Amino acid sequence: MSNPVSQAITWLNDPLNWTNPGGVLDRLGEHLVISAGAVGLACLIAWPLGLWLGHRRRGGTAIVVLANITLAIPVLATLTILPLTFLGFGRPAVIVALAIFAVPPLLATAYTGMTEVDPQAREAAIGMGLAPHQVIGRVELPLAVPYLAAGFRTASVQVVATATLAVFVNGGGLGQIIGAGFGLGMVTGGGQILAGGLLVALLALTVEGVLAGAQRLVTPRPMRRRLRVRTGAQPAT
């Protein structure tokens, strides 16, 4: 019986653990598909709504209330409840559960991005005779893009971290490796638990790094400092 760290290194160095059905590569693919589906679905719902509310400059209180309430709902609950509804078992239910979790940060940043647009730029656009949809499309939306990117990053990192919990409903993903390790018990599974944890943490940090770079690219320099102060991650429940 060796210590968990060397067990974990042994586990990670076994090529079969990577390529076998249900191995690391399979789980990584599942993890990314689930996460991308959840973030995509959440964007489809949150962005149009947030941009519209932000354009009208009302609805901020409702968004804050919504964000606070969703903070209180355990993801474990949505993950277990949704498969029992019409969604049925399998990937769709997991994706919807995670999407619910990703909507508040996307909604809030879309709304903030629109309301932070300089009123003078808006009025100038209206004064130039642009129709409301042109004001949104040509003036407000481009100025809100850095905020949308910041929200996308927050939501994506949260979802990638939270998708680990899909293991509780056999939903696949990297969490499955940790879950299987716990199933084996601490003595035999300790190494696998640790190896799974390392893989998951590495993926989360990679996604965070890549999206941080992307966010920087789409943010004009004068806006960078302001945004960093405003956007922070939310708990990975």
Added chain:
Amino acid sequence: MVAAEQVVAAAGAQPAPVSNPWFSWGYLQANGDRILDALTEHVALTGQAILFAAALGIPLAVLAYRVRPLTGPILASAGVLYTIPALAVFAFIAPYLGIGPRTVIVPLVLYALLVIIRNTLTGLLQVPVEVRDAARGMGYGRWAQLVRIELPLALPGILTGLRLATVATVAMTTIGVVVGHGGLGQLILGGFRNNFFKAEILTGAVLCVALALVLDLVLLAVGRAATPWARRRAAA
């Protein structure tokens, strides 16, 4: 987890399918003790995690406030901790701390930490410069200034952090079920594994949300009582 399922089975709590499978008085009556145990464990885990996080986070925020070069590193390291999935943190510490409540509390503390640090720091930074200058002019030392002027004025920020951290921690405590100590998570996952017993799942979930809201209101009331000047100013 196994024990929990046996209790439900032994109590014969799972009724014949009824019109509304999501709610069952019979289940609540037959399993009152078990539900109360889960709730108690949930409150205990959450409470300990928040206390540890506050005891660690507030001094760290004060440190970041006093020693500005440390602000970046402290916020950044708390931010990195935040990115790492809770289940991964379980995985890192479970082989060492074993299967028990301690393993659940550590990740909860780590996650509550960032929220508390960030809000405490924001609160401290909002103390007006004139107030600090006046305190120094009145002969307050660094410690007296911190304890009697700056921290009380930062209290609204600190309490906002505690409230957010508490609500999030209540929700996250549920995943402690992976090491058998998830409080109400025990009911949620127990119901799922116990032939998808919807009444048990919903009981756990609803109690979780209710607990978060109650604790939020308690902290709100504490905050109001602790900062009478804020109300007076608002009323004036």
